[in-house]
Amino acid sequence: MLVQPKNQLMTRFPYDQFAKNYLKELLQPLGEVETSRKVPAQIREIDVYFLPSLQSTNTIELGLLGKFAAEPALVEPFRNAATIAEIRSCINKLFDIFAEVKRQAKGDKTRLSESELPRLWILSPTASESILDGFRTNLDEENWGIGVHFLGDYFRTAIVVIHQLTCTEDTLWLRILGKGRVQQQAIDELEALPQNNPLRSKAIDLLLSLKTTLEFNQNIDDEDRDLIMRLSPIYEQKLAEVKQEGIQEGIQEGIQEGIQEGIQAERRNVIENLLQVRFGSLDAELRGITEALLALSPEEFTPLLLQLSREEL
Structure with missing residues (x-):
């Protein structure tokens, strides 16, 4: 039995969870996304299982990743270069899904062509020529x-070597899942996107969540530390933005409260002046009337003060 070293598992977990959450956030507007999907044949999980929405045509802004999402897909991201065994395991999961989809189609009495079967995308930071x-x-x-390296047609599988992708906006959302300098450059490009880009905000929030997770992890390597350092200025900027938003909200709330208090004070002054004009002085009984009249608008309380007697008030 092959057992992965504990520290390797601990190191991989934060990235594995980050990649699942990241891909889910990006792909969700395009269709149905399921992470950690159980494969019925055995106790195995698919990292990301995607079914495109029939109504969605919004694939352009995700570039190459959006192109992957044009058809049913299994996405298996790796933090370190995928090994032969890991690639075989991914293909086994794909074949299990093929069998499940075929059974469903048979039960529904529908014919399923090869092109309708899901495609497997193995995302690996690097891959050797061998x-x-x-x-x-x-x-x-x-x-x-x-x-993007395709296996034979009937395997419906591609190994995406992230470090080989061209540095264009079309590949940005995949290069975020890269490693080392490739990932760091992608983060630079992500920061440079317009502030109102919704995908920018989602990706940065997930990266900052990854940073926090790594900081609590005892088994981090130099690349993890470099990533934490690269994300630290973004974290500080985000923190400053949140503080500023809080200050602005506080100022706005204060202004609104001040306006309301000013309106109430002005109304009180008008009511007390009218009561004094009519009854000479304000005693405890008239001050009690003042509090009740404050709940009314000027249009409502003015005729009452001018027309009603003290007893009627």
Whole structure:
């Protein structure tokens, strides 16, 4: 039995959870996203299982990731380079899903073509030539650019080597899941996006959550520390923005409270002046009337003060 070292599992977990949450947030507007999906055949999980919405056409802003989301997909992100065994395990999960989808189609008495089966996207920060050759992968640069290595057609699988992707906006959302300098450059590009970009805000929030998780982790390496350092200025800026928003909200609330207090004070002054004009002085009984009249608008309390007797008031 192959057992992963404990410290390796502990190191991978924060990134694994980050990648699942990150992909879920980005893909959710496009269709149905399920993370940690159980495979019925065995106790195994698919990191991200995606089914596109029939109504959604919003794939352009996600670039290459949006292109992946144009069809049913299994997405398996790796923090470290995917090994031969890990790639085989991903393919096994895909075949289990094929069998499940086929059974459902048979039960529904519908015919299912090969093109309707989900495709597996293995996201690996790097991959050696020997691994790519061993799985007999091929590029389709005209349609997918460099870095996307397809296995044979019937495998419906591609190994996405993130470090090989071109540094364009089209690949940004995948390079965020890269490692080292590739990820750091992607974070630079993410920061440079317009402040009102909703995906920018979501990605930064998830990265800052990852930073917090890593800081509590005892088993971090130099790359983890570099990532924490890179995210620290963003965290400080975010903290300053939250403080400023809180101050602004407090000022606005204070202004509103001040306006209301001013209105109440002015109304009280008008009521007391009218009572004094009519009855000479304000005793405890008339002051009690003042409090009740404050609940009314000037249009309501003015005729009452001018027309009613003390007893009627």
